[in-house]
Amino acid sequence: MWVVKASGETEKFDPSKIKRTALRAGASEELANRIVQQVIKKSYDGISTKEILNLALKLLRKEKPSIAARYDLKGAMFRLGPAGFVFEHFIGEILKEYNYQTKVHNIMKGFCVSHEVDVIASKENKNYMIECKYHNLPGIYTGVKEVLYTYARFLDLCEGSKHNLCQGFEQPWLVCNTKFSDDTIQYAQCKGIRLIGWNFPKDNSLETLIEDKKLYPITMIRSLDADSIDRLSSASLVLALDLLRIPLRELNKITKIPLRKLQIFSDEAKKVCYS
Numbered sequence: 141m142w143v144v145k146a147s148g149e150t151e152k153f154d155p156s157k158i159k160r161t162a163l164r165a166g167a168s169e170e171l172a173n174r175i176v177q178q179v180i181k182k183s184y185d186g187i188s189t190k191e192i193l194n195l196a197l198k199l200l201r202k203e204k205p206s207i208a209a210r211y212d213l214k215g216a217m218f219r220l221g222p223a224g225f226v227f228e229h230f231i232g233e234i235l236k237e238y239n240y241q242t243k244v245h246n247i248m249k250g251f252c253v254s255h256e257v258d259v260i261a262s263k264e265n266k267n268y269m270i271e272c273k274y275h276n277l278p279g280i281y282t283g284v285k286e287v288l289y290t291y292a293r294f295l296d297l298c299e300g301s302k303h304n305l306c307q308g309f310e311q312p313w314l315v316c317n318t319k320f321s322d323d324t325i326q327y328a329q330c331k332g333i334r335l336i337g338w339n340f341p342k343d344n345s346l347e348t349l350i351e352d353k354k355l356y357p358i359t360m361i362r363s364l365d366a367d368s369i370d371r372l373s374s375a376s377l378v379l380a381l382d383l384l385r386i387p388l389r390e391l392n393k394i395t396k397i398p399l400r401k402l403q404i405f406s407d408e409a410k411k412v413c414y415s
Contacts, residue, residue: 144188146279153187155180158196164351165210166415167200175199190278206411209360213347214338217317218276219359221373227274228258230378231315234355235261240268248306250296257297259315266310268334269294273316282316282337284323290314291331317346354413356380361408368405371395383409 141153155176162172179195193215200208209216220226232242240261248255259270271290273282294312301308313334320328320337328335339345350356358364358372360380372378375394383391383406392399 141183141185141187143183143192144186146189146277147281148279153183158192161211162196162200162207164347165200165207165213167204167207167211171203171207206415209362209408209412210351210356213350213356213360214278214317216357216360218278220274220317220357220378221276221369226373226378227317228272229373229376230357231270231272232259232261233379234349235259237353237355238349239263248297249300250293251299251303251305252296255293255297257293260307261313267307268311268313269297269309270313270315273314275316275318278318281319281321282314282324283321284327286316287314287320287324287327287333287335291327291333294333315346354381356412358382360412361405363404363408368395368397368401371397380409380412384413 142150143153144150158179159172159176162175163169167175175196178199179192182195183192193212197208197212200211217227220230228244232244235242240263242262243260244258246257246260248257257269258272261268261270271286271293273286275282290312294309297306297309300306311332311334313336314324314328315336316338318338320335320340325335325340327333335341336344336346336349338347356379358369358378358380361383364372372382372395377383377386377391377395383402386394388399388402388406391397391402395402397405
């Protein structure tokens, strides 16, 4: 049986992908196997990966809503917004949890021109220039144009640093919420650029960084309405954990979201992050 990916490409149906994702989301072996079998029964040749996801989510929501929310991590990333502003803050917050000091939206003077650096991450006296590329639709690869652009900016800032125009950087990073093209990976490996994306690199990918410390985006909380998401993100609160770490009255003061609503969001965040 063949499935159609969001990019329009086809691939062999692989039920083990459904099981792996369900297990990562916290499903038991028994539940994961049951979901896989039910999805297989309802699938057909030419089914889209989106339909498969919706089938799995529908089945999981009936049994374990909190696991269903975690299973839909990729969807939550696409719900962050039409622009990359929130994504840059999200990446900054993730890196803080891994003991980096971060600054978001930095205007820096290179040797030739000034640049807006999405995130500066610092650790052990080393600084990293991070370019964030956000896609709000699945199936879009981050291509070689983006990695060439990132490296060119890095070189100009390195030259600027030599002339005391800006701070120096150890390495450029390119972070995205989808996949990288083969050319992008090849070029990055050739030039020593660190890539972090969906399923890449294998042991240190974006979803691994998120799942290992439960750093889920606030859009994982399905009870959130659009206005509340805007209010939270405007206050630079982009993690579901923020709804648990900050007292509700303080959240109310910061965001002007009614306490009653915040309590609902907090209760759901607790299930998503800790159940």
